[in-house]
Amino acid sequence: MRAISYSRFGGADVLELTDLPTPKVAPDAVLVRVRAASVNPVDWKVRGGYLDAVLDTFFPAVPGWDVAGVVEQVGLDATEYAPGDEVYGYVRKDVVQGGTFAELVAAPVRTLARKPATLSFEEAAGVPLAGLTAYQTIRRAGVHEGQTVLVHAAAGGVGAFAVQIARALGARVIGTASEKNHEFLRGLGAEPVTYGDGLADRVRALAPDGVDVALDYVGGDAVAVSAAVLADGGTIASVVDAAARDDHGGQYVWVRPSVPDLEALAALIDAGKVTVEVAEVFDLADAAEAHRANESGHTRGKIVVRVAGGAG
Known part of the structure; x- marks a missing residue:
């Protein structure tokens, strides 16, 4: 072969x-x-x-x-x-x-x-890998209807799935991305913010009471920024930075193969909720x-x- x-x-x-x-x-x-x-x-x-x-x-x-x-x-x-x-x-x-x-x-x-x-x-x-990563971090973070979720690198391979899955669960989503990808994020149902200096202030302007869940798919200072805008009792999940777990009591996720999760993703896709x-x-x-x-x-x-x- x-x-x-x-x-x-x-x-x-x-x-x-x-x-x-x-x-x-x-x-x-x-x-x-x-x-x-x-x-x-x-x-x-x-x-x-x-x-x-x-x-x-x-x-x-x-x-x-x-x-x-x-x-x-x-x-x-x-x-x-x-x-x-x-x-x-x-x-x-x-x-x-x-x-x-x-x-x-x-x-x-x-x-x-x-x-x-x-x-x-x-x-x-x-x-599979990107979709499972998004699905499993969202599940581990306990995202549910009515929450406000911050997705770092929301226009990336994993982030775009996370935006759609969180929206399908009934959450409000704020997504970080460069300005050229803001319209793309709006099409997925997210409220876009530009990453970089001043990100915490821009997120607070959209969510004055803080975000309930922050999902880090990029690393760098994403966990630190997330901690600064997290509401009381909120959760951080990261696939990049163990500080989410070690310093902030959140989740550090290494994606696993999972038949039920792949089936759940397929159901969301075939229902038109995830593209x-x-x-x-x-x-x-x-x-x-x-x-x-x-x-x-x-x-x-x-x-x-x-x-x-x-x-x-």
Whole structure:
């Protein structure tokens, strides 16, 4: 099968199009013919070796954790699916090796759910990691109807999902973004504010009594600003800064694969409450350029890699 792989840590130039053996399928896994995958910041951080202290890497490593595709073969005990089923998922394993930037990926059933019916494969591939990150931070923070929620980096891949999920729960959302993305945020139902110096004052102008929940998807001084505008009894959740938990009694979240959460996201999407913005689609052979585009940090929406379904 064709795949993108790398045999040493480094920049995007270490990625190359290669031929690798078809993955073996464990009893609790299925073989998915990949139609599309997407790039997340963690992908180039893993490629650069920044998570080597957390996850063992076996070379040649195939990057990618997001996938949308079609089940081709089921494992001996994978009764949840049958060949031909359309699935999507966050295929994070316990080691870095057989990722989703390949024609075929062996995916544990705990990482998959049925693809949202209303999405293309390219759109569906943009959901799992970012959507789960938003969904799980919102759940851990206890967001509910009537609350005011501050979303940092609201126009980013995770933030845009968080805005929509919080709005679907009945919360008021204030979102930080550059001015060029303010109209985009208004379209998602958020009240935009420009990030940078004076952010706390701008948030207080919109929410004089403070915000009930602050969601940090960017790092930097986001937790400190959140603490400054938090209402009494409010909560901070961050996927970047452990200070949210250690210094402010909030939540520090590392996203997990979750079948129920993927199903909940699919339900929100198919109900028209959550949409997916795809910024650009690359071919598999151009995966290095897809990594560079994501690494630049200047895109709005998801960077997707389309995988041609050739023979395994």
